[in-house]
Amino acid sequence: MIVQCDKSLHSKTIHPLINIGCLSDISNTFIETGFYRIILKDRSSCPDFGRLCCDYQDASVIFLSPEYSLSCLTSEDLSFYKKSIFLSFHADLINTSAIKKHFNDYSFFNYRQNESLHISLREKKILTTRFDDISDELNWGIDKYTNILISGKIELLLNYCKRFYTRQFITRSEVNRCIIQKTKRLIDEYFFMNKISEKGLPTSDYCSNNLNLSSAYFEDLFN
Incomplete structure (x- = not known):
């Protein structure tokens, strides 16, 4: 897996509108407003986030809108996040890409944390692969195709999340x-x-x- 717990990701910005890595620490960059955030959390030492007995137990995915700041979390809350993989992208990246036309379809950014997505091992592998693809593109370097390719990869990730949420509604019938x-x-x-x-x-x-x-x-x- 390419995404690693590298604190340099927090101290040096690869791209001003997107960041990806492991929450080994919470930096000021991460809690700035204007960013959408996707956090993939392993089951180990993970709070329930609304998990039910009918849900998968392998990992949870939390979606945070730009209005939500991690700075309001307690130190105990943060301890649950620190080993998580995260993707953080600014609204400006969405507003200048084709995904803007249907971004409101990803309504899970407006869910509460106790309505999080709970995924199987197979689904987790799919999402971590999508995270890896985005990380690869970020490390390629910035050129005129960067935003197009990154927004496309984010869209693919979100579509998988939408599919898995639809599955969760079915398994919670x-x-x-x-x-x-x-x-x-x-x-x-x-x-x-x-x-x-x-x-x-x-x-x-x-x-x-x-x-x-x-x-x-x-x-x-x-x-």
């Missing part, structure tokens, strides 16, 4: 059936208490908040 039943009861109660006259029709935000889910995860579950 029984759990999701319970959520749907709770949603139905919540809506029935909403109409029974005549909240519609005061607040209008119940929204996905209303339902997801009452179910302790992010609205993005709630909507994707129903889709």
